[in-house]
Amino acid sequence: MTLPCQPLTDAEWPAEILDLRDGFAGALNVYRTMAHHPALLRAWAPLRQHIVKDNALGPIRSELVILRAAYRMGSAYEWAHHVSRARALGMPDGRILAMRGEDQGRTEGEDGLIAAAVDALFDQRRLPEALDAELAQTIGREAVMDLIATVGFYSVLGYILMTYDTPVDAGVAVEMRERPL
Known part of the structure; x- marks a missing residue:
């Protein structure tokens, strides 16, 4: 079919x-x-x-949010593409894998806070008050709002990609074969 x-x-x-x-x-x-x-x-x-x-998160935080959202959605396309983008930004594979929960332990610090925020959005459909306050203190209010918007944006893309089984772009597919995590 x-x-x-x-x-x-x-x-x-x-x-x-x-x-x-x-x-x-x-x-x-x-x-x-x-x-x-x-x-x-x-x-x-x-x-x-x-x-x-143009978001307030900056490139590294943005990739962390997208990686965690791609993992939570189960979007192989977004995961592969954003592994490639994270690597291009100099992010080590261990940090990338931590967004998937494969980090030899719990993700801590700001990366852990970002992962917890993405998880809260998927699990609770909102940021709990204490987590919102900690995020705002750590990354700023505009960045918190951009984090929420990024999760929503990439969720919509994930729904489209998974509904239509969109293939990973050729260059990213080759990179993932040649340099798997």
């Missing part, structure tokens, strides 16, 4: 979002899958800019 909404090729790309194809949207299978709904992809672009590029 062929699943609907497989990543669109350049030849299949909708004319109304042609301007997005040569940017972020054409670069990854996740957005080539979303291109089946041009209005959604166009609306997604400004939020993606904030969540991915």
